[in-house]
Amino acid sequence: MFNHILLQTPVPRDLPLDLPLPKEVLIVLLVFSFLLHILFVNLMVGGSILTLWSQIKGLKDKEYDTLAHEIAETITVNKSLAVVLGVAPLLSINTLYTVYFYSANALTGIFWISVIPLVTVAFLLTYAHKYSWKILENNKALHISMMGLSVAIFLFIPLIFLVNVNLMLFPEKWNTIEGFAHALTLPNVFPRYFHFLLASLGTTGLFIFWYFGRKSYDFDNHFTTLTRYEIRKKAYSLTFGASAAQFIIGPVVLLTLPTKGFSWHLIFTIGTGVIFALPAMYWIWKGITGKAEDIANNFWKVALTLGLTITFMGSGRHIYRATALAPHQKLVEAKTIAYEKEVKKATEEMKNAPAEKPASDNPGEAIFQAKCSACHAMDVKVVGPPIKEMVSIYKNDAKGLHDWILKPGKKRPDYPQMPALGLSEQEINDVANYILEQK
Amino acid sequence: MDFPIFHLDFMGDRLLIAIIAVLHVLINHGLAVGFIPLVTWIEYLGFKKGGKNAIVNNEWDQLAHRLMTVAFIITTTIGAMTGVGIWFASSLVNPASIGSLIRVFYGAWFVEWTVFVTEVVLILLYYLSWKRSLGSIEAKAKHIKLGAALSIFSWITMSIIVSILGFMMDTGSWVENKTFIAGFTNPIYIPQLAFRTPLAALMAGAIGLFLTKLFTKNGSSFQQDSSKKIALWMLLMLPFTLAGALAYYFKIPELMIGNLPVAVGTMDFQSWYDLLVKFIIGALTTVFLIAGTVYFKPKLKIPTIVYILPVIGMLGFAGIFERIREFIRKPYVIGNYMYSNTLRKEDYPLFKRDGVLAHATYSPVKEVTEENKLVAGEQVFMISCSRCHTTRGINSVVDKFENMYSLKAGEKLNGDLMKNYIKHIENARYFMPPFPGNEAELGALVEYIKHIQEDGTPIDHQATSMR
Secondary structure: OHHHHHHHOOOOOOOOOOOOOOHHHHHHHHHHHHHHHHHHHHHHHHHHHHHHHHHHHOOOOHHHHHHHHHHHHHHHHHHHHHHHHHHHHHHHHHHHOHHHHHHHHHHOHHHHHHHHHHHHHHHHHHHHHHHOOOOOOOOHHHHHHHHHHHHHHHHHHHHHHHHHHHHHHOHHHOOOOOHHHHHOOOOOHHHHHHHHHHHHHHHHHHHHHHHHHOOOOOHHHHOOOOOHHHHHHHHHHHHHHHHHHHHHHHHHHHHOOOHHHOOHHHHHHHHHHHHHHHHHHHHHHHHHHOOHHHOOOOHHHHHHHHHHHHHHHHHHHHHHHHHHHHHHHHHHHHHHHHHHHHHHHHHHHHHHOOOOOOOOOOHHHHHHHHHHOOOEOOOOEOOOOOHHHHHHHHOOOHHHHHHHHHOOOOOOOOOOOOOOOOOOHHHHHHHHHHHHHOO | OOOOOOOOOOOOHHHHHHHHHHHHHHHHHHHHHOHHHHHHHHHHHHHHOOOOOOOOOHHHHHHHHHHHHHHHHHHHHHHHHHHHHHHHHHHHHOHHHHHHHHHHHHHHHHHHHHHHHHHHHHHHHHHHOHHHHOOOHHHHHHHHHHHHHHHHHHHHHHHHHHHHHHHHHOOOOHHHHOOHHHHHOOOOHHHHHHHHHHHHHHHHHHHHHHHHHHHOOOOOHHHHHHHHHHHHHHHHHHHHHHHHHHHHHHHHHHHHHHHOOOOOOHHHHHHHHHHHHHHHHHHHHHHHHHHHHHHHOOOOOOOHHHHHHHHHHHHHHHHHHHHHHHHHHOOEEEOOOEEOOOOEHHHHHHHHHHOOHHHOOOOOOOOOOOOOHHHHHHHHHHHHOOOOOEOOOOOEHHHHHHHHOOOOOOOOOOHHHHHHHHHOHHHHOOOOOOOOOOHHHHHHHHHHHHHHHHHOOOOOOOOOOOO
16 A cells, blocks of 8 residues: 555655654644634634625615624724634644645745735725725615625635645655646545535624524614514524535535545544534524524523534544545654655765865865856956956056955946855965966 | 745845845834824823813814824735744745744743734724714823833834844844853844834834825915924934944944954945945935925925925834845845854754755755756756856856856856855855855856856746746
8 A cells, every 4th residue: 555655655754853842742732722723713714794685685675784783894904813723733734734724825825825815805805895884875776796805815815724624634745736627526525625614604693693683682772673582583594504505515525535544433423423413403403493582592402512523523624634544644643754764874974074175275276166266367357357358457466356256346247246255364375376367 | 945945037036035024124113113292292282282171182183183094094904914924934035043033932922922912903993983082081081002012012022123123233142051041132123123223213204294294285284284293293303213223333343253253345335334334324314404494494485296205204213224124134144153054053064074965955966967957057056056046046056156257258157266255155245145055056157157157047936846
């Protein structure tokens, strides 16, 4: 099996520096900080989609325009947290999966870096949208298209990340993938994309349920016809629908993953996650179909169980990666060790090699070869004038030659400037003598 | 070289990082670290001027709020994203160096991250609770304390980053010890911090003064009063900035020498060094003149356009120091450990022995032959020159050679001369790392450069490793 991998797959070396913390600690940090990050990303993406939907609906029913405004207020907060919380998993993945992460980045280069300007634009648009609600009251088309554009960007960016996440898993593809568009065709990219979008909608549903249900939220000052119950019921239904759809998309995500990362451990972890989702679905269903005043009865239980589901799914995600990459990581490690040995050996050899005999017995000539010959030759112009010319200028002026070498000036208009070379006094005299000996 | 190589063959990879990084530093210094204390101070002045019946003086409070709006929107969009952008760009352009830095500085970065999260939470609270803070004296007093806390956290964020920047310039004893503390206590840390703190405050003052001119009614007494306060802020920061700049300035040559295997290239450095003095004098004098006029002659009518001068002056001033920082690092990305072609110094003997291609995982050829020499040459170029040069774009290697040999249009490059030059490249121009490969690879590189000179076909643009 190893041979098979060797033939197809590049095996690069890892950085020869120790991990900064024990591996297990880094893994825990990676998994948890990632979940925290993705939670706010979900709220940012889901919130934008719902704002757009609600504002379009608001063209007919003013109440929904207000709802859109209220949701929009949360996006700018959630997006700031999403970005700053992304730094910790970024650091951790850099450290744990150095070879895999950077290779995947490089293979999708332009798209990877375009995340930065694209997200910046999307963020600026969310502010412009939020702060121009009054000003653009009579130009809804323009106002809504701001949100539309920012939603479009938010819907595109996850694809870039998912392509990277996928490429990381498959070093065996690195030699054949040609850029982002090609990598999009990896079988697992789109299933995972829809998995993510559904998660965003589901999470945002729960968030809205909580946000508009808070006691401290001054509901009646914002809405006249819409009721708390209606909004909460809609939000719950969204979570219910999105989570139900996950029962279909989830298996597709799993089945489109190459089998190399499967293990009983993985199945067990994912399975546990699914089991926790079942009571949550039941409680939500009861909330939606039950009496209006009871809708929030099981909310914290729902949030907790779904939180556990997400934690198990996130861990499963890591387990798959760890299993899938383990054989390749072994090869990388072996290669790194062998390489470091060679480095040591070559360094020793160089130290012990009989001191390279200087290009000449004349110390001046040796210095000239090393320091000057890049730019000067005997009788042709290279970068600077030939030695012949130097001799003709300085044959009676050793001091002048010395001074020039110490601190070269700018003389010939059609030549570049000669840099000072930092030679010692002795070296300058040697090389000057050597030059003046040439006739 | 052990990552697929990302290369932007038009703009050059260094420019990509430079644009993102400089933008980030300017926003971080000018609109966060230095700006938030200024805003908090103005808010505090408004609070004190509130009088008997009001919680605040509205004019002052509104000015503080508007200044903060600008800072909030820019820092949480362009500021935050360029911060992430530095990681993204480095991971593409210099994976080996950023990867090594993260391994060494994971702890510092993690602490930095927690501080940074706190900073973001505080900035959200501070800005978004502004309206609510106008409800009562207590709420306002609390809000001002929040501003103070935010100021402190943004300063701490900067002070950690500075240590990392310092490390990249001068690894101190890290190369021997490879421990985290050794990296953190490197010798340039304190001078850098002493310089950046007042610099940030002064930049913020320049920006604040300009915005105040825009946000207040021309000729009003409030405009005069508020501008006067900001001018005072600038005048107070000025001597500290000057002292910090000078301390840093005198520390640089020491570093330069420590950083260079042979003390070459002093002249290239000298011209930058001279330019630096001009910038220090020019920018600080501009700031002094304008802040001084606003402070001592508040009634004098100065056109808005003049207020831009200190802003430009300070941006240029900060920019040139960033440039110098880059300059000192060369030919290393991590002083004495990794060259800026991202090859480790200690790997060179191996490369000299076996050649670089033999150890380049992603190179399709491992050894130079007569048939493959252009492909091999392209690989050698990508490995040893492409982090700083393009083939035909900005800082093109062909142009560099043509200019250096003062070739006339149509004249061809001479392979033997180029070979001899590249062999001694680190002696000719100290900022370039030594050529890593063997004789055959040198030959292939030269053939490749001649080939692009002749038929002008550069490599596949943004090609990652060539296949």
